[in-house]
Structure formats: structure tokens, C-alpha cells
Amino acid sequence: MEACVLVVDDDREIVQAIALLLEKEGYRVLRAYNGLEALELACERSVQLILLDVMMPRLDGLSALMKIREKRNLPIIVLSAKSEDSDKILGLSMGADDYVSKPYNPQELLARVRSQLRRYTRLGDVHAEERSGEIVNGRLTYLPEALELRVDGEPVRLTATETRIVDLLMRNLGRIFPAEEIYRRVWDGEEAYASENTVMVHIRHIREKIELNPKEPEYLKVVWGIGYKMEKK
Amino acid sequence: MDTKWKKSKGILSVLFLLIGLTLMAIFGGIGLLGAGSLELGDVADSFRSDYQDTRRFRREISYDLRAMLEFVLTGEETSCFQDENLRWGIWQDEKLLAGNLNGITGNLTGHQEPGYNFYLEYRDGKVQIWKDGAEVDVYGDEVYRDQWEQWELPGYRNLDTELFVGGGWTDSGRGFDLSGITGAATPMATAVPGETGGEEPAADTGEPWDGVTIRLAAAQTPVYFYHSMGLYDVADTLYTMRLAVCIVAGCFLLGVALVVWSLLWRRWMALTFRAAGRLTGKIWLEIKLLLLALLVGPLMVSLSYAYEPIFLAFAIGLCWVMVFYLNDFLCNRGRLCRVSFCGWLAGKLRGDGLDLPLQRRAMRSGVVHLMAVVILALGAAAFDLELFLSAWRSGSIRIWVPFLIGLVGLVLLGIVFLHWKEERAMIEDLGALSDQIEAVRRKQQGTMLAAERPLAGLSQAVADIDSGLQQAVEERLRSERMKVELITNVSHDLKTPLTSILSYAALLEEEELPDHVRDYVTILNDKAQRLKNMVQEVFDVSKAASGNLNLHWEELDLAKLLRQTLADQAEPIAASGLDLRTRLPAEPVLIRADGDRLYRVFQNLIQNVLQYSLEGSRAYLTLETNGESGRVCVQNISREELSREKDFTERFVRGDESRSDGGSGLGLAIAKSFTEACGGTFRLRTDADLFTVEVEFPCVQPSLPEGTESV
Numbered sequence: 001m002e003a004c005v006l007v008v009d010d011d012r013e014i015v016q017a018i019a020l021l022l023e024k025e026g027y028r029v030l031r032a033y034n035g036l037e038a039l040e041l042a043c044e045r046s047v048q049l050i051l052l053d054v055m056m057p058r059l060d061g062l063s064a065l066m067k068i069r070e071k072r073n074l075p076i077i078v079l080s081a082k083s084e085d086s087d088k089i090l091g092l093s094m095g096a097d098d099y100v101s102k103p104y105n106p107q108e109l110l111a112r113v114r115s116q117l118r119r120y121t122r123l124g125d126v127h128a129e130e131r132s133g134e135i136v137n138g139r140l141t142y143l144p145e146a147l148e149l150r151v152d153g154e155p156v157r158l159t160a161t162e163t164r165i166v167d168l169l170m171r172n173l174g175r176i177f178p179a180e181e182i183y184r185r186v187w188d189g190e191e192a193y194a195s196e197n198t199v200m201v202h203i204r205h206i207r208e209k210i211e212l213n214p215k216e217p218e219y220l221k222v223v224w225g226i227g228y229k230m231e232k233k
Numbered sequence: 234m235d236t237k238w239k240k241s242k243g244i245l246s247v248l249f250l251l252i253g254l255t256l257m258a259i260f261g262g263i264g265l266l267g268a269g270s271l272e273l274g275d276v277a278d279s280f281r282s283d284y285q286d287t288r289r290f291r292r293e294i295s296y297d298l299r300a301m302l303e304f305v306l307t308g309e310e311t312s313c314f315q316d317e318n319l320r321w322g323i324w325q326d327e328k329l330l331a332g333n334l335n336g337i338t339g340n341l342t343g344h345q346e347p348g349y350n351f352y353l354e355y356r357d358g359k360v361q362i363w364k365d366g367a368e369v370d371v372y373g374d375e376v377y378r379d380q381w382e383q384w385e386l387p388g389y390r391n392l393d394t395e396l397f398v399g400g401g402w403t404d405s406g407r408g409f410d411l412s413g414i415t416g417a418a419t420p421m422a423t424a425v426p427g428e429t430g431g432e433e434p435a436a437d438t439g440e441p442w443d444g445v446t447i448r449l450a451a452a453q454t455p456v457y458f459y460h461s462m463g464l465y466d467v468a469d470t471l472y473t474m475r476l477a478v479c480i481v482a483g484c485f486l487l488g489v490a491l492v493v494w495s496l497l498w499r500r501w502m503a504l505t506f507r508a509a510g511r512l513t514g515k516i517w518l519e520i521k522l523l524l525l526a527l528l529v530g531p532l533m534v535s536l537s538y539a540y541e542p543i544f545l546a547f548a549i550g551l552c553w554v555m556v557f558y559l560n561d562f563l564c565n566r567g568r569l570c571r572v573s574f575c576g577w578l579a580g581k582l583r584g585d586g587l588d589l590p591l592q593r594r595a596m597r598s599g600v601v602h603l604m605a606v607v608i609l610a611l612g613a614a615a616f617d618l619e620l621f622l623s624a625w626r627s628g629s630i631r632i633w634v635p636f637l638i639g640l641v642g643l644v645l646l647g648i649v650f651l652h653w654k655e656e657r658a659m660i661e662d663l664g665a666l667s668d669q670i671e672a673v674r675r676k677q678q679g680t681m682l683a684a685e686r687p688l689a690g691l692s693q694a695v696a697d698i699d700s701g702l703q704q705a706v707e708e709r710l711r712s713e714r715m716k717v718e719l720i721t722n723v724s725h726d727l728k729t730p731l732t733s734i735l736s737y738a739a740l741l742e743e744e745e746l747p748d749h750v751r752d753y754v755t756i757l758n759d760k761a762q763r764l765k766n767m768v769q770e771v772f773d774v775s776k777a778a779s780g781n782l783n784l785h786w787e788e789l790d791l792a793k794l795l796r797q798t799l800a801d802q803a804e805p806i807a808a809s810g811l812d813l814r815t816r817l818p819a820e821p822v823l824i825r826a827d828g829d830r831l832y833r834v835f836q837n838l839i840q841n842v843l844q845y846s847l848e849g850s851r852a853y854l855t856l857e858t859n860g861e862s863g864r865v866c867v868q869n870i871s872r873e874e875l876s877r878e879k880d881f882t883e884r885f886v887r888g889d890e891s892r893s894d895g896g897s898g899l900g901l902a903i904a905k906s907f908t909e910a911c912g913g914t915f916r917l918r919t920d921a922d923l924f925t926v927e928v929e930f931p932c933v934q935p936s937l938p939e940g941t942e943s944v
Contacts, residue, residue: 013737014733179796200803222801223789
């Protein structure tokens with residue numbers, strides 16, 4: 001079944017562009033040009049995901065977001081020209097599931113839509129699937145016994161070294177590891193001067209596999225001047 | 234209330250100390266003088282309840298006995314024969330020779346006479362004494378010693394009657410006519426001539442007192458009579474001495490008590506003395522010395538009247554004053570000379586309290602002028618007074634001339650003093666004005682002079698300049714803020730159309746297109762991407778420049794951050810073909826900064842190097858630390874010739890004028906503004922084609938970083 005996405009923006013060209021992008025991927029698209037229309041459509045039609053602009057006439061995005069949240073529980077991605085951290089935090093705290101700043105990267109936008117939809121459709125049987133010992137962190141799920149990392153429920157193919165790094169970081173969510181420590185624990189005690197470079201290369205590869213936008217990572221982060229960590233969501 | 238009590242406590246304790254010391258000095262002195270003429274036993278005797286139990290009484294009785302024995306030998310009477318407190322009789326072989334037995338029945342052998350409790354009997358060169366009916370042991374071991382408790386009476390082995398009577402009897406020689414003397418000299422003695430005549434042969438054969446019996450009785454309580462001497466005097470002296478000892482000792486003890494009391498309150502006393510010291514410290518030394526001379530001079534002159542009570546009082550008062558002089562000396566040791574007229578004058582001449590050389594010079598000349606005027610005025614006044622007196626004496630009509638001169642002089646002096654005050658105020662104002670200007674220079678709030686001060690106008694002008702300056706600065710700040718806001722808004726407004734462009738360019742790229750059209754689309758896409766980056770960077774740099782950056786401060790290792798950044802940029806560095814040499818210390822260089830911003834700083838610097846370096850050249854990235862700060866130095870050889878006039882950290886400035894490369898021209902501006910936002914310093918140097926950037930951060934002492942310790 002193809003999912004139905006509601007795209008809301010006061011700029012018709014942008015709505016059109018996003019709609020074309022999504023339709024090419026096989027989604028059904030509903031269009032709205034202000035907050036009130038979005039509210040109406042979200043309540044009346046069977047919508048699986050909403051892409052919502054913030055600055056709109058009649059009813060702004062964040063107010064619409066709150067109103068929709070009262071009635072429906074579905075993933076909402078906020079799409080805004082405000083790219084400040086504070087704007088992102090505000091949007092997420094109002095109930096948005098994700099935040100994409102304009103101008104967006106089409107591939108990244110698609111990845112985020114896909115990710116949200118997969119999580120949404122999976123929500124029904126997520127509890128049935130949950131096994132003991134699972135580590136769930138946002139979009140990531142790690143099965144320590146199987147040494148398996150899943151992103152939005154899909155297993156990711158990792159090399160042996162990458163798996164060991166992921167294992168270390170997923171077991172210690174939020175903890176900062178200096179490169180030397182990662183190196184010592186993953187490469188079994190070999191001291192190397194170039195540990196920083198080696199670790200960084202692997203981190204970058206893992207990022208490409210798990211992050212929606214590897215240039216602005218959400219999970220596997222560098223704490224500059226200190227070390228690396230897996231962000232706890 | 235409380236402080237008042239403390240104050241009076243202090244004053245009281247000082248008073249107690251002074252009075253106590255004075256009492257101790259006076260009565261201690263009297264006591265010492267008395268101790269020179271008295272013996273301890275006298276003092277002890279004076280406190281006995283029975284006057285017969287004293288040495289004075291024993292002396293008196295032995296004196297009486299000696300007088301009677303001498304009377305037997307020489308017939309001389311002494312005053313003690315008239316003592317009404319003494320009853321006595323001299324018997325020769327139980328025949329009464331002389332005596333005073335008024336009110337006595339019998340011959341005093343009964344020892345029971347009313348009012349008399351002390352009886353003495355001399356017989357055969359020995360003495361027996363009864364007191365209160367019991368016989369007293371007079372002789373002890375029969376050796377006489379000159380001791381307090383011993384009776385000095387004949388009958389000891391080393392003190393017989395001859396020795397006892399001593400000189401009186403040997404001087405007169407022996408063999409005098411006893412009967413003649415007794416008959417002539419004793420009116421109350423019952424003369425028995427026949428018997429005295431019968432005594433003579435005895436004198437020839439033995440001592441003249443052989444066969445003589447003397448009996449004495451002393452009154453229990455001596456009474457006063459006309460010739461109040463003898464025993465009454467003994468008792469009375471004891472009483473007087475007792476009183477004197479009591480008074481002296483009492484006053485001395487009172488003095489001691491007062492001193493002790495004042496010592497118990499010494500905390501408050503010290504406060505009072507310190508306050509007194511502060512008070513006296515303000516008085517000029519000359520005045521103090523003058524007062525001292527006025528006080529000590531007359532005392533020295535009148536030393537000859539040293540025992541006059543008024544002199545003593547004066548001396549005591551002077552001692553008290555000297556206490557305060559001493560206190561003054563102790564409290565103000567270092568400042569005694571400075572707090573004086575000479576010191577004051579010297580200070581004025583030096584210009585103390587005035588900071589500016591101009592002020593000091595003005596003050597110095599002012600003081601010199603004033604002194605000259607004062608000296609001249611004094612001379613003129615003396616001359617005028619002389620003139621006035623001579624005119625007065627001669628009764629001249631021209632007496633009004635000196636009077637007028639004096640009046641005019643006073644008025645002139647008044648004017649001079651007013652002028653002097655004004656000049657002083659002006660000199661002070663100069664200092665205040667300089668302070669105000671200094672405050673303006675430091676961009677602080679200066680205090681303006683009051684409107685009535687002489688230089689108030691100048692001060693107002695300075696204040697006006699200051700407020701104008703502040704207004705200008707504020708205006709500039711506001712316009713800067715507005716500029717930042719404008720850039721923020723513009724960058725935001727640019728993003729919406731940019732979103733459409735990028736979206737449709739991306740859609741176009743997906744279409745089936747002829748090759749040349751695909752090239753166009755690729756160019757469109759690239760340029761739109763660059764525009765997007767520029768908009769974001771403009772936004773970032775404006776925020777940093779306006780100080781609106783939200784920073785996440787943490788303690789981090791600058792060396793590690795550089796290593797991470799290099800690792801992060803490893804691919805572009807490798808691809809650039811440049812030889813990037815790095816030198817980073819192995820030990821941590823801890824600083825406080827925002828790691829994400831700092832990463833942007835060095836990322837931009839490295840990108841700058843990669844973008845603008847001469848192909849194949851070497852570039853250097855080094856970190857050095859001296860413990861207080863860490864300094865990162867990035868050096869590369871520029872591909873283009875570097876212009877000396879250019880400030881590369883300005884926004885949109887680039888090495889090449891054509892702007893055909895891919896950079897936004899904001900990299901260094903971002904690096905600089907982020908560095909400064911994180912508390913570092915950013916320096917840029919060009920030397921021919923060598924391009925050097927130095928970024929310096931202050932180091933912090935290492936504290937235990939969170940979350941980095943081993944599991």
C-alpha cells in the first residue's frame with residue numbers, strides 16, 4: 001500500500017517540487033497551502049505523514065502542529081527556513097518528529113520521510129518484536145547477542161571493526177570515548193599514534209550507513225577536543 | 234547606650250588607673266618613710282588590745298624604775314613622778330621614803346587595788362612583776378638581750394642594778410647625802426630623816442640600793458590628766474599609730490584595688506588610650522611642646538616649696554598629663570614630627586594630596602605668598618601697635634592714624650585670606666577635573682564638579698563632550714545591530730526562493746535531457762549550492778559578530794581537537810596534493826571553548842590552506858604551549874600574490890580579485906569571529922607570499938573531565 005503524505009507550505013512551487021519528488025518515489029501526495037487547510041485535510045483524510053512549513057498565513061505551522069497532535073498520532077516533519085538550534089529544539093518540543101531546514105537536500109528529505117514512515121508503520125508490531133537485551137535508541141536498535149544493528153528496523157551491514165565500535169558505543173549511550181580508548185578496546189590493546197585518524201575513518205563509514213545526513217550526524221557524534229559518542233535519544 | 238557605657242567604662246578605667254597609681258605612690262611613699270623610723274614590732278604592738286603588752290609600756294615602766302632608783306641615788310625628781318596613772322612607793326627597810334600612793338591603802342603588797350592590774354616590786358636588786366594577779370616570768374634564762382619581748386630590768390646576770398642605772402649614778406659619784414636630798418626635793422615623800430641617817434653605813438658597806446624596795450602599780454586603763462604623759466601617752470601613742478597605719482595601708486590598698494580594677498577593664502582602657510592618642514595626634518607638636526614647657530617650667534622654679542600641698546597637687550596633675558604625653562608618643566610615634574606646624578608647612582610646600590605637578594606648583598607658590606603676607610602683616614601690626622601706644626601715651630590727636638592703618642590692614646588681610654581660599658578651591662578643582670577627564674578616557678562615569686565650584690564650567694564642558702561621545706558610540710552600536718538584523722532577515726528571505734531553485738534543479742537532473750542541457754543544469758545546481766552555503770555562512774558570521782552566538786562551553790584538549798579535525802579533513806587534504814606538516818604536542822593542551830565552533834574555526838583554516846596554497850607546496854600546522862596559553866599556527870604559501878593592504882578577515886575578501894574560485898570569502902571571517910567568541914585571539918600575518926594565521930587560547934588548569942574515564 002502506498003503511503004499518503006500531506007505537504008503543507010505557502011509557497012506553491014515548493015509544494016509542487018516536494019510533491020513531484022515524493023510521487024516519483026511512489027507516495028500519494030495531498031497538498032495544503034496554509035495551516036487551516038492542513039488541519040482540515042489531516043483530520044478528514046487518511047494521512048500517514050505530514051511535511052509542515054512553519055511560517056504560513058492564517059495558521060502558522062507550529063500552531064497547526066499542536067492542533068493536529070490533539071487529534072492524530074502520526075509522524076510530522078517540520079520544514080523551515082529557520083536553521084537555528086533553538087528553532088529546531090522548539091519544533092521538536094512542540095511535538096514534531098523531525099526537523100528539516102530549508103533549503104533541503106532532496107535525498108535527505110526523502111530519507112527522513114522514509115525513515116519516519118517505516119517507524120510509523122512498524123509501531124504496531126514493535127512490541128511484539130522486542131526481545132530482551134535489545135538496545136533501542138531512536139531510529140537505531142542494537143541486538144548485542146546477534147551483534148546486529150538495525151536502522152528503522154532494517155539491519156545494516158557492518159564490517160567486523162565497525163561492529164565492535166558500534167557495540168562499544170551502543171552499550172554506553174551518551175558516554176564520550178577518547179579515540180585512544182576506542183582504539184584500545186576495539187583493536188585489542190595495540191597502541192598506535194595514528195589512532196585518531198583510524199578511528200575517524202571508521203566513524204565516518206559507520207555514519208554513512210546509519211545517518212540520514214552524514215555531514216550533520218544525529219547519532220554518531222564527534223565531541224571536538226574530547227572524543228566520540230553515540231547520542232542518546 | 235551600649236557604646237556609651239563602653240565609653241564611660243574606658244574613661245572610668247583610665248581615671249581608676251591614674252588615681253590608683255597616685256594613691257599607691259603617695260601612701261606607698263609615706264609607708265616607706267614610716268618604715269624607716271618605725272620597727273615592725275611597733276606596728277604590731279599598736280594593734281594590741283592591752284597597752285601593757287607592748288614594748289613602749291615595758292620601756293616606760295623600766296624608765297620609771299630607773300628614775301626612782303636614780304632618785305634614791307641622787308634625789309633628782311623626774312616628770313614620771315607626777316603620772317596619775319602610776320602608784321608607787323620607795324621603801325627603805327619597809328619605811329616609806331617617797332611615793333605617790335593616793336587612793337592606795339597599805340604598801341602595794343596586796344596586788345589587789347581597784348583600777349590597777351599591774352604591779353612591780355624591786356627588792357634586793359631583783360624585780361618581780363604581777364599582772365592580773367599572776368606573777369610574770371621576767372627573767373627567763375636570766376640573760377638580758379635587747380629583744381622586743383624582754384623587760385629591760387635589773388636582776389639579769391648581765392644587767393644588775395648598777396648597769397641598769399648606768400651613767401646617772403657614776404657621774405654623781407658615790408657618798409652623797411641622801412637624807413638632805415630626800416628632805417628637800419620630795420614634797421609628797423614622807424621624810425624620815427632618822428632612818429635615812431641610819432641607811433648611810435649600809436651605803437658604805439654595800440650598794441646604796443641595798444635594802445631599798447620600790448613598788449609600782451600601773452592603771453588598767455590610763456586616764457588623761459593635766460600633765461598627760463607617761464602611761465597615758467603610751468596608750469594614746471598606740472591608738473594614734475594604729476589609726477595612721479590603718480589610713481596609710483587602707484589608702485594604699487585602695488590604690489592597688491583601683492589599679493587592679495582598671496587592669497580588669499584594660500580592653501576598654503586601651504580603647505580610651507587609643508582614642509586619646511588619636512585626639513592628641515591631631516595637635517601640632519609645637520603646641521604640645523609649648524604646653525609642656527608652660528607646665529614643667531613653673532614646677533622647676535618652685536621646687537623649693539616642694540612640701541606645699543598645692544605644689545604636690547600640681548606635681549601629681551603634671552604626672553597625669555605626662556601619662557597622656559607618653560601615650561601620645563607611643564600611639565603616634567611615626568607621625569609626631571609630621572603633625573606639626575613645620576610639617577604642615579612642608580606638606581603644603583610639597584603639595585601633599587595633590588596629584589598633578591601643576592597643582593603642586595600652584596600650591597607651593599600660594600603657600601609662599603601667604604607666608605610672605607603673614608610675616609609682613611605681623612611686622613606691620615607690631616609697628617602699628619607701637620605707633621598707637623606712643624600716640625596714646627603722649628595723648629596725641631593723631632591716634633586715629635594707627636587706628637586707621639590697623640583697620641585697613643585687617644581688611645586687606647581678610648581679602649588675602651578669601652583669595653587664598655578661592656585659590657585653594659581652584660587647585661582642588663584642577664585635581665577633580667583631571668579625575669573626570671581620566672574617567673571619560675576610561676569610559677567610566679566621572680563625577681562632575683558642583684555648580685558653585687570655580688571650575689564648574691570646564692567640568693560641564695567635559696561632561697558634555699563625554700555624553701556626546703557616548704551617544705555616538707551608542708548610535709554606532711545600534712546601527713551595527715541593525716545591520717546584523719538586516720543580514721539575518723535577508724539570509725532568511727533568500728532561503729525560500731533558493732529552496733525552489735534547488736528543488737527544481739534536482740528534479741531537472743532526474744529528467745532525460747540532451748547532454749548540453751544536462752551541463753547547464755549541473756552548473757545551475759552547483760551555483761545554487763554555493764549560494765546556499767554562502768547564505769548560511771553570512772548568517773553565521775553576522776550572529777558571531779553581533780555577539781548573539783549561543784556557546785556550549787566545555788573544557789577540551791586543543792591538541793586532540795586539532796587531531797580530530799585533521800582526521801576529519803583527511804580526504805580533502807590527501808586529495809589536494811599539498812604537503813601538510815603538523816606538529817602537535819602529545820600531552821593535552823586544556824582550554825575552555827565551544828568544541829563545535831572551534832572545529833569550524835580550524836576546518837575553515839584548513840580549507841583556506843587547501844584552497845589558496847600554491848600547488849604541491851608545503852603547509853604547516855603547529856600547536857605550541859607555554860603552560861599559560863596554547864597557540865595554533867597555520868602557515869602556507871599563497872598561490873596568488875598577497876596584497877598588503879587587504880584585511881583578509883573582512884567579510885567577502887579573498888586573495889584573488891576575480892572571485893572565480895569556489896569560496897564564499899567568509900572562511901576567515903567565520904574563523905576570526907568564532908575564535909573571538911570563544912575567548913581566543915586571532916592574528917593574521919602576510920610576509921611576501923607566506924600567509925600565517927595564529928590562534929591563541931588561554932589554558933585552564935586540568936579538572937577531571939566528565940565521561941572520559943575508563944569503564
